[in-house]
Amino acid sequence: MGEHGCQLGDGSNISTADGVPFLNRDHITDLSAGRTVLAFIQGGGEASVIRTEESEDGRRVRGEQKFVKFKDKIKAVSCGDDMVTLLSERGQVLCLDTSLVPWPLAALCNIEVSQVACGSQHSVALSKDGQVYTWGQGSKGQLGLGERQPSATSPQHLNSLSAVPLVQVAAGGGQSFALSVSGALFSWGSNHCGQLGLGDTTDRHTPTPVHNLNTKKTIHISCGKDHTATLTKLKNNQYCEVI
Incomplete structure (x- = not known):
């Protein structure tokens, strides 16, 4: 279809x-x-x-x-x-x-990966020990490596999240997300439609906490091209929010 x-x-x-x-x-x-x-x-x-x-x-x-x-x-x-x-x-x-x-991918040959997620022109991988690696096109910040690295031809370790225990990564058109064990959410990349959930439309070149969801426990992320949906858990109920 x-x-x-x-x-x-x-x-x-x-x-x-x-x-x-x-x-x-x-x-x-x-x-x-x-x-x-x-x-x-x-x-x-x-x-x-x-x-x-x-x-x-x-x-x-x-x-x-x-x-x-x-x-x-x-x-x-x-x-x-x-x-x-x-x-x-x-x-x-x-x-x-x-x-x-x-x-x-040679850079990941000695690393056991538990999840991969692709955006339009970039990829994000989460290793079994909770480390994030990104590669591909990064002109909008979707690699999370800062403004001086607009692309990467091989997986790069995202040091800024190395101390955060993570359970999921997600990628959309030009945006990337990471979810921590505690339910905290981090976003980076293209934000022209507000898809990062940060309350503005400014691109981010490094992982940024999504404070708007601090009072809720996020348990899953899914990205479209220009939007993002999160599944959150409040007490015994689950519901979906689009950010």
């Missing part, structure tokens, strides 16, 4: 939810969609991707399902605009472009 003639189902021009026929026979454990790519993990740890193609009239149409060739089982996937980032069961981070052979 999609807009402006975007097709990700059986190739017909639809804008409502519909099944992808050749996926119905498989048990899917994780999936992620980017601007031009869909990636999913099957029950046996195999990863597959579907890249959309542009037709002559400018519409995006579904391409063929392609299986990713890798020796280890994959447990999670996250897509940016065009890039696919995979996480193996051993905690290894792998990147996949238009080829079908993923490559490991």
Whole structure:
């Protein structure tokens, strides 16, 4: 489904939810969609991707399902605009472009990673011991490394959060978030729509506490291109807030 003639189902021009026929026979454990790519993990740890193609009239149409060739089982996937980032069961981070052979990120080879999240042109990883690493495009501050580092071609350790015990990271179009064990939230990156939840529209180049949620315990974060949603817990109730 999609807009402006975007097709990700059986190739017909639809804008409502519909099944992808050749996926119905498989048990899917994780999936992620980017601007031009869909990636999913099957029950046996195999990863597959579907890249959309542009037709002559400018519409995006579904391409063929392609299986990713890798020796280890994959447990999670996250897509940016065009890039696919995979996480193996051993905690290894792998990147996949238009080829079908993923490559490991050398800077993270000796680090066990528990989660990866992709924005449009950047990625964020959380290690098992709670450390954050970022790489990719950072012109809006989405890497959290300060104004003097607008991009990074390899994962960089985010020292400013090294003393904070973290449980989740999230990334949207040009924004990044980190969630602490205590429920405190940190945001950085693009903020032209107020998606950082800081009460203004100024970009941040380093992680900044989201004080507006100090009285609530955040338990999950999800980012869109220009907005962010948090799931918070108050006493015995849970509810969703968009920031």
